[in-house]
Amino acid sequence: MPPEPFPRSTLQETSPSQNAARDLADWLAERLSSPDQVDRSTGLGGGSDSVHLKWSPASLARGYPGIALLFINRAHRDRNSMAIAHQYLARSVDALQRKRPADFGLLDDLCGLAFALEMAHRLTGGYKNALKTLDREISSRAKAMRDWIRTEQTGEVWRYDAISGLAGVGRYMLLRQDQFAGDLQGVLDCLVWMSEDLESPRPRFWSPSPPAYSTSDPALLTGGHLNLGMAHGIAGPLSLLALAFAAGHEVPGQRDAAERIVGVYSAMVLRDKYGQFWPRYLSHEQWASGIAEDTRSHASWCYGIPGTARSLQIAASSFEREDWNNIARGPIAGLIASPVSSWQLVESGLCHGWAGALHLIGLTAQGDSMSDAGLLQEEIAQMIFDTFQEQLPFGFRAEVTNHHEGADYPGLLEGAAGIAMALESYANPAHSEVPWDAALLVR
Numbered sequence: 001m002p003p004e005p006f007p008r009s010t011l012q013e014t015s016p017s018q019n020a021a022r023d024l025a026d027w028l029a030e031r032l033s034s035p036d037q038v039d040r041s042t043g044l045g046g047g048s049d050s051v052h053l054k055w056s057p058a059s060l061a062r063g064y065p066g067i068a069l070l071f072i073n074r075a076h077r078d079r080n081s082m083a084i085a086h087q088y089l090a091r092s093v094d095a096l097q098r099k100r101p102a103d104f105g106l107l108d109d110l111c112g113l114a115f116a117l118e119m120a121h122r123l124t125g126g127y128k129n130a131l132k133t134l135d136r137e138i139s140s141r142a143k144a145m146r147d148w149i150r151t152e153q154t155g156e157v158w159r160y161d162a163i164s165g166l167a168g169v170g171r172y173m174l175l176r177q178d179q180f181a182g183d184l185q186g187v188l189d190c191l192v193w194m195s196e197d198l199e200s201p202r203p204r205f206w207s208p209s210p211p212a213y214s215t216s217d218p219a220l221l222t223g224g225h226l227n228l229g230m231a232h233g234i235a236g237p238l239s240l241l242a243l244a245f246a247a248g249h250e251v252p253g254q255r256d257a258a259e260r261i262v263g264v265y266s267a268m269v270l271r272d273k274y275g276q277f278w279p280r281y282l283s284h285e286q287w288a289s290g291i292a293e294d295t296r297s298h299a300s301w302c303y304g305i306p307g308t309a310r311s312l313q314i315a316a317s318s319f320e321r322e323d324w325n326n327i328a329r330g331p332i333a334g335l336i337a338s339p340v341s342s343w344q345l346v347e348s349g350l351c352h353g354w355a356g357a358l359h360l361i362g363l364t365a366q367g368d369s370m371s372d373a374g375l376l377q378e379e380i381a382q383m384i385f386d387t388f389q390e391q392l393p394f395g396f397r398a399e400v401t402n403h404h405e406g407a408d409y410p411g412l413l414e415g416a417a418g419i420a421m422a423l424e425s426y427a428n429p430a431h432s433e434v435p436w437d438a439a440l441l442v443r
Contacts, residue, residue, distance in 0.1 A: 021381055022427035024388065024395075028420040029074060031394055032067055035087050038410045041393035044403055055409070057095035058102065060112025060439060061163070061351075064092040066412025068116045070420055073433045075123055085120060092116065093130065104141050105158070106168030106439060107413060111138055115172050119434040135176065139183050142169055146190045149204075157207045157227050162236030162441045166191060170240045171441050174247060181249075188244055188251045191237045195257040198264065201288060205234050211281050223284035228268070230307030230441065231351065233281070234261050239311045239441040242318035258315050265312060266327050268292045274342075275334025278308055299343035300352040301440060305331045306360030310442045313364060332364050340379055347387065348396045349409070350418035350440070354383045359422040362429055363442055377426060384419065395419075412439070 032038060042055045057063040068088035071081040092113050096102055102109040114134040117127045145166065149159050158164040162171075170187040173180035194204040207227060210220035227233030238261045241254055269276050270292055279286075279294035280303045286292050301307040309328040316324035335343075347353040358380045365373030388395050394416035397406035409415030421436055437443050 018427040020385070021423040024385065025420040025423040025427065028395055028416045028423075029070060029078075029081075032070065032410055032416060032420075033084055035064070035067075035091055038067065041408055042410055044400070044405070044407050055411075056103075056109070058092055058099050058109040058113060059107065059411075060115055061107040061413035062409065062411040062415070063109075063112075064088040064095060065113045065116035066415075067410055067417045068092065069119060069412060069434075069436050069439075070417040072116070072119045072123060073421055073424065073436050076431070076433050082120070082124065089113075089116060089120060089127070103164065104138075104145070104169065105161075105164030106172050107163045110134060110141065111169050111172045112439075114138060115175070115439055118172070118175055119436065122434055131176075135179055138169065138172070139180065142166070142173075142183055142187060145169075146186050149190055150193070153204055154202065154206060154208060156209060157232040160191065160194060160205065160237055161227075161232045162239070163231050165236070167236035167240045167441065168439075170244065171438060174240070174244055174249070175435075175438060177247065177249065184244065184249055185251055188241065188249065188254060191241060192251060192253040192257040195237070195260050196253070198260045201284075205237075217283070219283045219285060220281075225281040225283055226264075226287055227281045228264070228278055228308065229280055229303035230311055231302035233303075233308075234264065235308045235311035236441055237261065239314050242311075242315040243441075243443075246314075246318035255319055258319055262312060262315060262321075262324050262327065265308070269327070269330065270294060272296055272334075274338035276330035277305055277334055278331060280304075296338070296342070298345055298352055299335055299338075299340075299357050300345065301356035301360055301442070302351045304352075304357075305335045306357055306364060307440070307442065309335075309364050310360055314442075328364070336361075336365075336373065336376055340376075340383060345383070347398050347406075347414070348384045348419050349398055349414035350422060351413045353398075353414070353419075354380055354387070355419040355422035356440075358384065358426055359437065360442065362426060363437075381423070381426060384423070 055062055060066050068085040071085035074081040096109055096113055104110050117131050121127045160166045162168045166187050170184060173184040197203050206224055208224040211225060230236055238258060241258050245254055265278060269278060277296045279292045280297050282292055298304045299306060309332050312324055312328035345354050348355050350356040358377055361373055361377055393408045394410050396416060396419060398409050398414045400407045412418045435443055
């Protein structure tokens, strides 16, 4: 039976209410409630067949574990949610067994599935054997990655970043700190070591390749870049170092490592007519001269102010450095002062869309004096409502390269599951069944 039509009258209010956001989240969850239907509907829009572009069934970002996470987080509202989550988790395990070697990172396969299982375990007490099996493999892979990083001192961002690297892996370990105390210390030690030459011409955090979305700049093609974003840059390690410190996990040099990373953001802040902002990355020339050049970019979790500012806020709180909070406040204020039409967001997903902006504005403005944040969240929610299309399989369509109609993604990072969780958090910011956004290193 097809889901009930969405009550679009709730989207026609001048200021969209939190109730409207909850209604849309419920509609999205209904569309995702059948794994078989999700399998049939995922892929490129406008084609005669479903083409599974970037659909990675075992991964937290674009597969079954991210959809399971949505239903785990809804367990307090819907008694059927855990049964649906279990279906997706079972399919995740099957998909992982078929995909060998599996990708490693938090938003990839091994740690991604383990993250979703850990959230389910917290609610049900189950999944212990599956977690033990994954934990053993994660521990072995983490040690191999740490050893390789110290041997090959230069390499791509995926060695250390939040998506695939040590920062994200360490965040999973921190959630299961009783099982990973020694491994977590090894990850922290490695990230501290990587930060030690951060003032050198080619620091260990340097990538010899350009950012994934930018391959036309000759300076980046030949010289590489230092990435400042949350998804692939040094903000991810900063978040982990701070979150671990707050939880009582400290290694030698940890505070100094955080200070070196914060120092990059302090030195490279830029300004335009709306206020301060950070560049997305630094070329070799910019890094050598200490003078950054960029225009205000997407207001997103992955590369923009919301994600990066949240990382600095976490560090400020964990290390009790109010001056670091002040470094974050300027860009946040500049973002709030800028019209959302200038934010360069063209889709609604968590990674680089409106849902990520909605959730991060709620987090970065918590407990601060930025009284406009609530009104701004209403405006962002309206942008999500404006991009909603009921006739689409999952209500929203993500942009993809070389396909003008985009793709139908059900998952966490670019798809409907992530949008639904951001809407639910906006509708009820005081309650979350599980810390689902720890997967983004923002908590």
